[in-house]
Amino acid sequence: MQAYRNLVIIALLLLLFGGGWAIWNAGQKVAPPPETHQTKNAEESSMVGQNVSFTVTEGAIKKWKIEALKAIYNKTHTTAQLTDVKGEFYDAKGQPVLQFTAPAGQYLNKNNTVTLTGGVVAKSSQQVGQGGKGGQLIAPTMTWNAKNNGVTASGGVELTFPEGKSTAQVCRFSLDFSNIVLEGDVASNITTP
Numbered sequence: 001m002q003a004y005r006n007l008v009i010i011a012l013l014l015l016l017f018g019g020g021w022a023i024w025n026a027g028q029k030v031a032p033p034p035e036t037h038q039t040k041n042a043e044e045s046s047m048v049g050q051n052v053s054f055t056v057t058e059g060a061i062k063k064w065k066i067e068a069l070k071a072i073y074n075k076t077h078t079t080a081q082l083t084d085v086k087g088e089f090y091d092a093k094g095q096p097v098l099q100f101t102a103p104a105g106q107y108l109n110k111n112n113t114v115t116l117t118g119g120v121v122a123k124s125s126q127q128v129g130q131g132g133k134g135g136q137l138i139a140p141t142m143t144w145n146a147k148n149n150g151v152t153a154s155g156g157v158e159l160t161f162p163e164g165k166s167t168a169q170v171c172r173f174s175l176d177f178s179n180i181v182l183e184g185d186v187a188s189n190i191t192t193p
Contacts, residue, residue: 049072083103097176100120102142120138124136134177141153164191170184
């Protein structure tokens with residue numbers, strides 16, 4: 001009986017040892033899981049800001065200010081894609097001359113260029129009788145470049161002043177509307193007092 005008992009114990013040990021060995025070997029021979037490469041979308045690879053504000057000054061004088069509900073910066077922080085944009089441009093004395101709103105925009109840090117898109121509305125801050133010409137511009141796209149301090153609106157522009165209304169494909173103008181150039185399919189309706 002003792003021999004039978006020893007034989008059963010040895011069989012169980014062999015079974016346990018052999019089964020453990022088989023399981024361990026199987027784990028060693030299994031191919032590793034395939035490598036996965038995670039890709040990130042623009043928001044994940046960039047910095048996202050909420051309720052952001054950009055202000056550019058020259059010395060102590062403000063040149064322009066932009067506020068956006070959301071800004072998505074690229075990895076190097078040289079470009080920001082903006083959502084729900086509003087802001088102001090200022091004259092050489094730091095006084096506001098032009099207010100604007102747009103659903104979207106882009107700010108390029110390299111040359112301080114602002115491009116607004118999606119239905120831009122720009123209004124003169126200096127109303128008639130307060131030293132300004134008044135006026136409002138509506139356009140699909142508007143770009144301001146700090147190098148020449150001029151604005152280009154394009155894509156079908158509507159420019160309204162107290163004296164009347166003009167439409168064109170492109171409008172190049174100074175921030176205070178003192179210098180305006182209309183190009184492409186220009187039509188004006190001027191009223192006299």
